[in-house]
Amino acid sequence: MARDSFRERAAAATHDKRLRAALYSATTGIDARRRKAWAELEDVEALREQAASIKDRVLGDLDRYLDQVTESLERVGARVHRARTREEATEIVVRIAREEGCRLAAKGKSMTTEEIDLNSALEAAGVEVVETDLGEYVIQLAGEKPSHITAPIVHKDLAAVSEIFEKRLGVPRTDDPRVLVEAAREALRDVYRRCDLGITGANFVVAESGSVVIVMNEGNGRFCTSLPPTHVVLAGIEKLVPTLEDLAVFLRLLARSATGQRITTDTLLLTGPRRVGDADGPRSLHVVFLDAGRSRILATDQSSILRCIRCGACLNVCPVYRSIGGHAYGTVYPGPVGKVLAPLLDPDGDLGALPRASTLCRACADVCPVKIDLPELLVSLRASTARLPWLRCQGLRAAALALRSPALYVWLQRAIRGRLRRRARNGWIDSAPWPLAPWTRAERDLRAPPSRSFRDLWREREGGKR
Amino acid sequence: MNADERPARSSPETDLVGIFSRVAEEVGIQVVRVPVAELLDRVRDIVEAEGGGIVIEETVLRDHPELASISRRTGVSREELFEARLGIVKAEAAVAETGSVVLAAGAGSPRAFSIVPPVVVVLVERGRIHADLTEWLRSLDPADLAANLTLLSGPSRTADIEMRLVTGVHGPGTVHVLVLG
Numbered sequence: 001m002a003r004d005s006f007r008e009r010a011a012a013a014t015h016d017k018r019l020r021a022a023l024y025s026a027t028t029g030i031d032a033r034r035r036k037a038w039a040e041l042e043d044v045e046a047l048r049e050q051a052a053s054i055k056d057r058v059l060g061d062l063d064r065y066l067d068q069v070t071e072s073l074e075r076v077g078a079r080v081h082r083a084r085t086r087e088e089a090t091e092i093v094v095r096i097a098r099e100e101g102c103r104l105a106a107k108g109k110s111m112t113t114e115e116i117d118l119n120s121a122l123e124a125a126g127v128e129v130v131e132t133d134l135g136e137y138v139i140q141l142a143g144e145k146p147s148h149i150t151a152p153i154v155h156k157d158l159a160a161v162s163e164i165f166e167k168r169l170g171v172p173r174t175d176d177p178r179v180l181v182e183a184a185r186e187a188l189r190d191v192y193r194r195c196d197l198g199i200t201g202a203n204f205v206v207a208e209s210g211s212v213v214i215v216m217n218e219g220n221g222r223f224c225t226s227l228p229p230t231h232v233v234l235a236g237i238e239k240l241v242p243t244l245e246d247l248a249v250f251l252r253l254l255a256r257s258a259t260g261q262r263i264t265t266d267t268l269l270l271t272g273p274r275r276v277g278d279a280d281g282p283r284s285l286h287v288v289f290l291d292a293g294r295s296r297i298l299a300t301d302q303s304s305i306l307r308c309i310r311c312g313a314c315l316n317v318c319p320v321y322r323s324i325g326g327h328a329y330g331t332v333y334p335g336p337v338g339k340v341l342a343p344l345l346d347p348d349g350d351l352g353a354l355p356r357a358s359t360l361c362r363a364c365a366d367v368c369p370v371k372i373d374l375p376e377l378l379v380s381l382r383a384s385t386a387r388l389p390w391l392r393c394q395g396l397r398a399a400a401l402a403l404r405s406p407a408l409y410v411w412l413q414r415a416i417r418g419r420l421r422r423r424a425r426n427g428w429i430d431s432a433p434w435p436l437a438p439w440t441r442a443e444r445d446l447r448a449p450p451s452r453s454f455r456d457l458w459r460e461r462e463g464g465k466r
Numbered sequence: 467m468n469a470d471e472r473p474a475r476s477s478p479e480t481d482l483v484g485i486f487s488r489v490a491e492e493v494g495i496q497v498v499r500v501p502v503a504e505l506l507d508r509v510r511d512i513v514e515a516e517g518g519g520i521v522i523e524e525t526v527l528r529d530h531p532e533l534a535s536i537s538r539r540t541g542v543s544r545e546e547l548f549e550a551r552l553g554i555v556k557a558e559a560a561v562a563e564t565g566s567v568v569l570a571a572g573a574g575s576p577r578a579f580s581i582v583p584p585v586v587v588v589l590v591e592r593g594r595i596h597a598d599l600t601e602w603l604r605s606l607d608p609a610d611l612a613a614n615l616t617l618l619s620g621p622s623r624t625a626d627i628e629m630r631l632v633t634g635v636h637g638p639g640t641v642h643v644l645v646l647g
Contacts, residue, residue, distance in 0.1 A: 022628070025628075025629070026628070026629050029629050030629070072608075076611075076613070132636065133626075134624045134626045134627070134635055135624075135626035138626070138627075151625075151626065151629075152626070153626055153627070156627075157628055158627055158628045158630075161627050177627040177628065177630045177632050178632050180627060181624060181627070181632045181634075181635055184635070185634070185635060185636060188636060189548065189636070192548075192582075192636075193544065193545075193548055206608070208608045209606075209608035209609070209611055211611060211615075217622070217623050217624060217625075218622050218623065218624050218635040218636050218637070219581065219622035219635065219636045219637025219638070220635070220636045220637075222577070222581045222616065222636075222637055223581060223582075223636060223637070225614070226571075226577040226578060226581055226614065227544075227578065227581075243608070244603045244604075244606055244608055245600060245603050245604055247599075247603055248598075248599040248600040248603050251599055252599065259625070261493075262489070262493075262563070262564050262565075262619075263564040263566060263599075263617065263619050264619070265493070265618070265619050265620045265621070265622060265623055266616060266617070266618060266619070266622075266637070267566070267616070267617035267619070268614065268615070268616050268617075269611065269614075269615040269616075269617075270613065270614055270615075271611040271612070271613055271614075271615070272613050273613065274571070274613055275572075275612075275613050277572075277573040278571055278572060278573065278613060279524075279541070279571070279572075279573065279574065279575065279576035279577075280571070280576045280577050280578050281571055281577055281613055281614060
């Protein structure tokens with residue numbers, strides 16, 4: 001990832017016309033489908049409330065649910081691991097790969113594995129890792145990072161993908177996506193034939209049954225979880241749901257919110273490794289539960305961010321995400337959810353600029369299937385990370401005083417209005433005096449204030465009436 | 467809706483098959499209702515149209531021995547599996563709300579037969595269609611689940627490149643569901 005600041009990356013992205021065209025058509029398209037799919041539900045509000053309350057129930061009693069899921073998983077023959085940190089998680093997975101003698105891993109799409117940078121750790125340990133989700137496969141070929149939670153190559157147009165396929169796989173340039181998909185299919189089927197390790201995330205883990213639930217559209221995850229002799233699941237501890245019945249609520253919301261489908265093409269409920277007598281399936285199943293800051297977040301005012309089911313709906317409606325794309329954020333999770341989650345997961349990461357890059361328009365809150373009040377969380381994060389210079393603090397204190405005192409307010413307003421009007425040219429001010437100077441420093445003008453204030457007009461009007 | 471436009475009343479059970487078929491077709495599954503006596507003929511039609519090597523679940527042959535005339539290949543090597551064109555499997559259940567069939571791994575039901583071949587033919591008894599996800603999930607015993615339950619809701623698909631839909635990415639590009647009875 002580039003080392004320049006968020007501000008610089010965001011500015012560069014807003015000038016990238018090709019990026020913005022790709023982002024605009026994809027995000028508006030996906031959101032239109034989401035709206036249609038939501039409208040089809042009888043009572044989407046009730047369903048969202050239900051999803052939020054189930055998640056809150058789990059988060060409020062996480063230790064107990066973790067114990068329950070561990071017991072359920074062990075009962076069906078899965079091995080359970082707990083990782084307190086990202087480093088611990090990669091160590092656990094690398095150790096499993098070594099112990100089971102794995103050389104080639106087929107990997108399903110998983111943001112949690114991005115979070116711990118699992119691929120580099122495995123490759124350093126001599127295990128080849130191949131991403132099997134088409135978008136992630138392209139990302140891997142290009143040596144990039146995903147720029148969206150559910151649509152990893154949303155920042156690339158067809159021509160860009162074709163260029164990568166030409167360079168890396170020798171596929172002649174084409175404007176037919178089917179040709180590219182076919183090339184990826186052939187390459188990946190060879191991986192499925194040979195792989196000896198499957199790695200996936202989990203969308204949900206059911207506490208009562210120990211079922212790992214994974215959803216996808218391409219079917220790649222079915223290969224990863226069925227053909228190799230070993231399957232490793234990496235799941236954040238917040239992925240738990242209490243019962244199978246609770247799962248219905250989330251399955252109804254997840255695909256609709258992510259892609260506008262009623263359900264994804266494949267929904268897997270994996271309960272333990274293959275049973276005695278089963279014709280095929282992994283001989284060992286490891287489930288690694290990742291904390292890596294989550295239990296710390298649980299103790300903050302922003303704990304509701306852990307309800308997130310990673311549908312990506314908030315990205316698609318966010319005016320900031322739509323303008324700058326995912327890479328500008330410089331974090332694993334982009335968009336509104338990323339602006340909250342990334343600084344919380346990584347408190348020493350100098351990510352204080354992210355919660356400020358929002359207009360608080362509430363579009364994200366309106367589409368969140370688990371009703372996370374993202375704008376409120378952004379505001380509370382701003383407050384908790386605000387480190388203003390002394391002078392500005394005093395300035396804000398003085399402003400607060402003026403706003404509380406009508407007489408002082410009127411006097412100040414008159415004084416400022418006069419000063420500003422003297423600087424105006426054609427009704428606009430292109431360089432405002434201190435302390436308003438920063439407002440006009442960029443390519444931004446300030447509209448000149450009118451000659452009379454609203455208060456003046458009001459007084460006249462009321463006076464005329466009497 | 468005007469009173470005279472209202473659809474004719476039918477039994478709830480029939481509706482379930484109807485809803486399942488409609489929703490499944492919307493997601494790209496080819497659905498036909500087949501009387502058990504005609505199963506062999508219908509499977510033969512599909513097999514002839516699709517061509518290529520066939521693998522078939524032991525559980526399917528157990529329920530429908532007449533299908534042995536189509537294929538007896540219930541156990542194959544990984545290499546042979548990747549050469550197969552068509553897999554014939556049985557669904558444990560179906561969900562009308564989402565147009566899904568439920569595939570359960572087990573002794574005579576390898577996971578791979580519905581994953582690897584580019585065409586999959588799924589048999590499901592009409593009495594096993596559930597109205598919605600909640601009803602299906604309620605029917606499961608959390609202490610006694612197959613190690614792999616797959617809700618299959620259409621052919622493998624991707625829209626990763628410019629949101630343009632392409633089917634048959636990794637798994638089956640064609641899914642036939644035969645509703646029996």
